[in-house]
Amino acid sequence: MDDLIFVGGKIQLPGRAPVNGALSVRDGQISAIWTESESGSATQSRLEPERERNLQDARVIDLQGAVLLPAFIDTHVHMTAYGYDLIGPNLRGVKSLEEVLIKIAAAAAQCPEGTLVWCSGMDPSTIPEKRMPTRTELDAAAPDRIVWVCHAEYHAGCGNSACLQYVGIETPSGLPIGMPGGVDRDLQTKRATGLLTAKANSQARNKLANLVSDLVRHEALRRTALEAAAHGITTIHAMEGGPLFSDQDVRVLQDMITYGELPVDVVLYWQTTEVAKALAAELPRIGGCVPLDGSIGTHTGAMMEPYRDLPGCIGTNYFSQGELDEFVEKAHRAGLQVSMHVGGDRSAEMLLQSFEKALLAYPRSDHQHRIEHLEIPRPDHFERAARLGVAVAMQPAFDYYWGQRGGDYEATLGPERWSRSNALKSALEAGVLVAGGSDAGVTPLDPLLGIHAAV
Numbered sequence: 377m378d379d380l381i382f383v384g385g386k387i388q389l390p391g392r393a394p395v396n397g398a399l400s401v402r403d404g405q406i407s408a409i410w411t412e413s414e415s416g417s418a419t420q421s422r423l424e425p426e427r428e429r430n431l432q433d434a435r436v437i438d439l440q441g442a443v444l445l446p447a448f449i450d451t452h453v454h455m456t457a458y459g460y461d462l463i464g465p466n467l468r469g470v471k472s473l474e475e476v477l478i479k480i481a482a483a484a485a486q487c488p489e490g491t492l493v494w495c496s497g498m499d500p501s502t503i504p505e506k507r508m509p510t511r512t513e514l515d516a517a518a519p520d521r522i523v524w525v526c527h528a529e530y531h532a533g534c535g536n537s538a539c540l541q542y543v544g545i546e547t548p549s550g551l552p553i554g555m556p557g558g559v560d561r562d563l564q565t566k567r568a569t570g571l572l573t574a575k576a577n578s579q580a581r582n583k584l585a586n587l588v589s590d591l592v593r594h595e596a597l598r599r600t601a602l603e604a605a606a607h608g609i610t611t612i613h614a615m616e617g618g619p620l621f622s623d624q625d626v627r628v629l630q631d632m633i634t635y636g637e638l639p640v641d642v643v644l645y646w647q648t649t650e651v652a653k654a655l656a657a658e659l660p661r662i663g664g665c666v667p668l669d670g671s672i673g674t675h676t677g678a679m680m681e682p683y684r685d686l687p688g689c690i691g692t693n694y695f696s697q698g699e700l701d702e703f704v705e706k707a708h709r710a711g712l713q714v715s716m717h718v719g720g721d722r723s724a725e726m727l728l729q730s731f732e733k734a735l736l737a738y739p740r741s742d743h744q745h746r747i748e749h750l751e752i753p754r755p756d757h758f759e760r761a762a763r764l765g766v767a768v769a770m771q772p773a774f775d776y777y778w779g780q781r782g783g784d785y786e787a788t789l790g791p792e793r794w795s796r797s798n799a800l801k802s803a804l805e806a807g808v809l810v811a812g813g814s815d816a817g818v819t820p821l822d823p824l825l826g827i828h829a830a831v
Contacts (some may be wrong), residue, residue, distance in 0.1 A: 378435050447609070452769050453614055472503050477517045517536075528818060535572070601638040678692060691719070710748055728757060746767045
């Protein structure tokens with residue numbers, strides 16, 4: 377690694393506004409910093425001896441007035457899944473359902489018959505039709521391939537007829553096969569429309585993900601790591617495996633970490649509730665983004681009160697309180713950090729209760745337990761999290777995409793719950809340790825976008 381000297385700009389120091397100064401790097405580590413009090417000729421006079429002593433061959437980089445920041449840590453990334461977004465086809469930013477189908481048809485034409493066409497990033501709230509494509513539309517776009525269209529929030533997806541047959545929704549003759557809840561059906565014909573949510577979505581995604589080769593997984597992880605480095609991220613908390621993905625992702629990522637194939641550091645969260653698996657893998661943590669419920673945009677986030685735009689619907693919990701208590705206590709007693717996905721306020725209440733019970737019965741000050749997202753907290757949730765020492769990993773860019781006036785949060789939740797969505801300031805004021813992240817590929821792997829959304 378080259379020795380470096382950064383000049384001509386501002387340096388961001390901990391707990392302070394950026395100041396005029398310079399910074400030198402030797403052998404990959406910061407060796408000296410000069411602040412505004414030593415700017416101008418004073419800075420130059422001190423830079424020269426430093427360069428003479430240690431950095432004769434250093435490369436001087438003129439910041440041209442820019443601010444030099446420490447590297448970022450993204451505390452919530454689905455590395456493999458985001459890599460699939462980068463490989464494509466990616467439907468983020470499409471303007472209409474017609475454009476969606478054109479993109480899918482073009483991608484399918486590049487794939488051999490009978491193979492999987494995995495499409496990422498579909499956000500129905502951003503197109504006029506406000507819906508995912510139907511199986512009939514997907515059949516017309518790609519009749520001889522297995523097509524899966526992943527909702528941007530991961531908690532829903534839709535497939536064509538070949539996909540529904542492959543994942544076990546129905547037989548080749550169209551007869552339904554019993555599956556968990558979440559299979560959307562035509563009210564008159566009872567035929568599956570192609571839209572899957574809740575456990576049906578999880579099982580379909582998991583089965584389809586196992587069609588992906590290790591070579592593609594490896595490339596997906598490599599691309600995500602390169603994308604992170606390009607955005608100034610040097611550490612990723614990777615949420616891998618589990619019900620919405622494939623445990624094969626964990627194995628491939630572990631190998632890449634072991635052999636030093638990635639340009640960033642990776643903190644691996646195996647998305648499982650099997651404590652023995654985490655211990656056998658010598659991981660100090662478990663869960664990550666294991667879903668306690670779904671997401672707000674798919675009406676599967678577990679809410680105390682019904683959704684504004686879908687009366688009678690309060691979302692879906694994937695664990696009973698008893699099951700959750702048992703898992704949290706077992707992992708806690710094993711010395712593991714526990715983290716889980718929480719979308720709605722009902723699931724947040726459940727997880728906080730489980731943490732309270734485990735910590736009351738088995739106090740441990742170094743537990744480092746986390747809640748992922750906590751998008752729609754109740755008024756007391758942050759105070760309780762702070763008291764327990766439970767951190768919250770939040771994603772400010774959620775508000776950038778769905779939190780604006782007239783956006784998805786207001787439409788689905790109504791004004792009162794919308795007003796307390798993604799409340800970073802309230803969390804900080806309550807004394808919660810808040811970690812920032814992107815949830816890529818739900819939102820882009822872009823820390824400056826997250827900072828922009830937060831402020």
